[in-house]
Amino acid sequence: MDEVVRLVFDILAFTSVMVLIVLGLGVIASMMGIFNFAHGEFVLLGAYTVFLFHESGLPVWTGILAAPLVLAVFGLVLERTVIRRFYAAPIIAMLGTYAIGLVIRESVRGLLGGLYKSIPEPLPGVYSLGGIDFSSWRTVILVVTAAVIAGSWLMLTRTSIGLQIRGSLENPALARSCGIATPKLYALTFAFGSALAGLAGALIVPLYQLSADIGLRFLVQAFLSVMLGGVGTFEGPVLGAAAVGATAAGLPWLVIPVLADPLVFVLALAIVRFRPQGFITQGRL
Amino acid sequence: MTAVAGLLARRRGRALRVLPLIEIGMLLVALVTPFVLGERTALVTLATNVLILSMLAISFDLCWGMSGIMSFGQALFFGVAGYVIALVGRDLEFSHIWGTLPLAAVTGFLLAGLLGAFLLLGRRTPTVIFVALGTLTGSYAAERLVSGWQYVGAGNGLSSVKLLQAGSYEFVEGVEFYFLALGVLLLVYIAARILKGSQLGLVLAGMRQNEERLAFFGYRVQLFKALVFAQAGAVAGIAGALYSYHQGFIGPGNMGPGLSTTAVLYCLFGGTGTLIGPVIGTAAVEVITYLLADIDAIKRIWPILLGLVLLAVVMFQPKGILGIFVSDRERIGSYGVRTEGQE
Numbered sequence: 278m279d280e281v282v283r284l285v286f287d288i289l290a291f292t293s294v295m296v297l298i299v300l301g302l303g304v305i306a307s308m309m310g311i312f313n314f315a316h317g318e319f320v321l322l323g324a325y326t327v328f329l330f331h332e333s334g335l336p337v338w339t340g341i342l343a344a345p346l347v348l349a350v351f352g353l354v355l356e357r358t359v360i361r362r363f364y365a366a367p368i369i370a371m372l373g374t375y376a377i378g379l380v381i382r383e384s385v386r387g388l389l390g391g392l393y394k395s396i397p398e399p400l401p402g403v404y405s406l407g408g409i410d411f412s413s414w415r416t417v418i419l420v421v422t423a424a425v426i427a428g429s430w431l432m433l434t435r436t437s438i439g440l441q442i443r444g445s446l447e448n449p450a451l452a453r454s455c456g457i458a459t460p461k462l463y464a465l466t467f468a469f470g471s472a473l474a475g476l477a478g479a480l481i482v483p484l485y486q487l488s489a490d491i492g493l494r495f496l497v498q499a500f501l502s503v504m505l506g507g508v509g510t511f512e513g514p515v516l517g518a519a520a521v522g523a524t525a526a527g528l529p530w531l532v533i534p535v536l537a538d539p540l541v542f543v544l545a546l547a548i549v550r551f552r553p554q555g556f557i558t559q560g561r562l
Numbered sequence: 563m564t565a566v567a568g569l570l571a572r573r574r575g576r577a578l579r580v581l582p583l584i585e586i587g588m589l590l591v592a593l594v595t596p597f598v599l600g601e602r603t604a605l606v607t608l609a610t611n612v613l614i615l616s617m618l619a620i621s622f623d624l625c626w627g628m629s630g631i632m633s634f635g636q637a638l639f640f641g642v643a644g645y646v647i648a649l650v651g652r653d654l655e656f657s658h659i660w661g662t663l664p665l666a667a668v669t670g671f672l673l674a675g676l677l678g679a680f681l682l683l684g685r686r687t688p689t690v691i692f693v694a695l696g697t698l699t700g701s702y703a704a705e706r707l708v709s710g711w712q713y714v715g716a717g718n719g720l721s722s723v724k725l726l727q728a729g730s731y732e733f734v735e736g737v738e739f740y741f742l743a744l745g746v747l748l749l750v751y752i753a754a755r756i757l758k759g760s761q762l763g764l765v766l767a768g769m770r771q772n773e774e775r776l777a778f779f780g781y782r783v784q785l786f787k788a789l790v791f792a793q794a795g796a797v798a799g800i801a802g803a804l805y806s807y808h809q810g811f812i813g814p815g816n817m818g819p820g821l822s823t824t825a826v827l828y829c830l831f832g833g834t835g836t837l838i839g840p841v842i843g844t845a846a847v848e849v850i851t852y853l854l855a856d857i858d859a860i861k862r863i864w865p866i867l868l869g870l871v872l873l874a875v876v877m878f879q880p881k882g883i884l885g886i887f888v889s890d891r892e893r894i895g896s897y898g899v900r901t902e903g904q905e
Contacts (some may be wrong), residue, residue: 362877368690369880372872375826378869379865500695501695504691534710536707539703542703553686
């Protein structure tokens with residue numbers, strides 16, 4: 278019984294990180310129709326920010342607080358200079374964002390010197406609940422993810438900016454003619470998505486070792502999650518991420534690990550192939 | 563020079579075609595190269611590599627430039643064919659050219675055909691994003707699978723691949739292998755040119771302009787795409803086999819998204835849809851990489867520069883280098899009656 282509870286807890290922790298990454302990717306894909314191939318590298322940048330803070334002797338948690346802000350500014354600048362040129366052409370956008378990702382990845386690789394770095398958990402240790410030990414840091418990740426999902430949901434459904442976002446998602450032309458500045462909203466959305474990626478990277482870096490290649494794996498999984506859940510919805514990507522994350526974390530217990538990783542991709546791809554509209558069909562972000 | 567000028571003058575009344583001139587120029591350069599390089603084996607190896615990777619770039623061009631399939635997984639067919647050839651050499655001790663190169667082509671064709679059928683065919687038309695993601699995922703999943711599979715050497719890949727044989731002759735790195743690669747590249751190139759100029763190529767050109775309209779004419783658009791995708795897979799397979807023989811090594815990295823996207827870079831840099839563009843792009847990128855490898859300061863940041871170059875090409879010169887010299891009409895292919903003001 279203890280084993281099962283702990284397994285479920287680990288799967289939940291991993292899944293919640295996926296949800297954070299996918300939420301950022303999904304928001305950008307839904308709003309602007311752009312699949313951001315650099316998203317995995319945004320996660321990497323978030324992790325790298327924490328590493329920089331740690332290197333310069335500051336406590337790790339300051340880095341984790343700073344990472345979303347750094348990435349939000351980075352995303353905003355990137356959107357203003359590069360991404361906005363791609364809105365009319367999603368395929369060009371794919372190539373362009375891939376190039377951006379390449380630049381980020383190789384820059385970080387150069388800065389790290391190709392080494393693996395590890396960062397201590399800011400909240401080490403375990404606590405007991407009903408006789409079962411839980412990792413404190415993973416609990417923090419779970420709580421933060423839940424808070425972010427709830428916050429985003431409230432912002433989208435209860436605030437006026439959320440209303441504007443939903444409006445311009447449904448009908449950009451009409452939104453513009455109603456006086457909603459869609460370019461500004463797009464810039465904000467992109468910054469928000471980047472910040473989520475940064476937060477995800479900052480939260481997971483104590484669990485994983487920091488290397489330049491962590492982005493790609495998350496990118497592929499996150500993409501499949503978005504497609505799985507359905508573009509243009511809020512719940513879709515979250516559900517998709519939960520499905521992919523849980524499968525990715527749980528499958529190694531069922532089949533040999535070598536097969537597990539590719540199998541997740543094949544399964545997800547097959548589901549998307551036969552249900553291309555995703556779990557949630559109606560676009561009502 | 564006068565001959566060229568005369569040729570230009572004679573054709574001026576009609577269309578001034580630049581592409582054939584570039585193609586002939588490239589062929590001449592390719593023929594002369596080994597004699598200029600002579601005994602500098604490292605450079606001959608580099609040149610052979612350029613030829614082999616050109617085939618991979620052409621294979622991507624067949625997908626993207628000709629039929630609008632954004633394939634981020636072209637290296638999958640390259641790598642799998644390379645592995646198949648290496649395994650056939652290791653376990654069956656067979657490496658005769660008449661058997662292995664067709665085997666590589668068939669491997670690439672079948673694999674790409676299967677993947678293409680899975681991604682493209684069906685009642686619903688797949689989105690471009692789905693196809694791009696599907697190919698990327700296939701390539702990534704294969705890389706992960708192979709790097710954990712002991713039978714095929716896991717992360718270390720397969721080294722000391724059995725040498726390619728023609729009769730009792732064995733091809734080693736050098737001028738002979740260079741001309742072999744050049745010959746194969748020429749065959750592939752000519753086949754691709756014939757495909758581009760054929761009736762099938764005409765359908766593809768129509769598809770690129772307006773896929774929906776072609777579908778309404780009764781063409782099974784996705785079937786055409788899958789067919790071209792399979793052919794591109796065959797080309798990538800041949801390239802992978804030659805690569806495997808030439809390097810004497812094939813590893814998981816040779817089938818991953820890294821090489822796949824490098825092929826995209828070659829093609830975009832040179833100019834998509836022209837067939838010769840990818841060759842030029844490959845040569846340019848590889849030669850510059852080689853030249854800069856000696857300078858330590860630049861070597862470190864060269865991958866970053868490559869990314870920036872790709873970004874710049876995508877943003878400012880989506881037609882690639884060739885787009886500067888070659889008119890749109892000639893780039894895309896000309897069919898039917900020529901009307902005024904199209905040049």
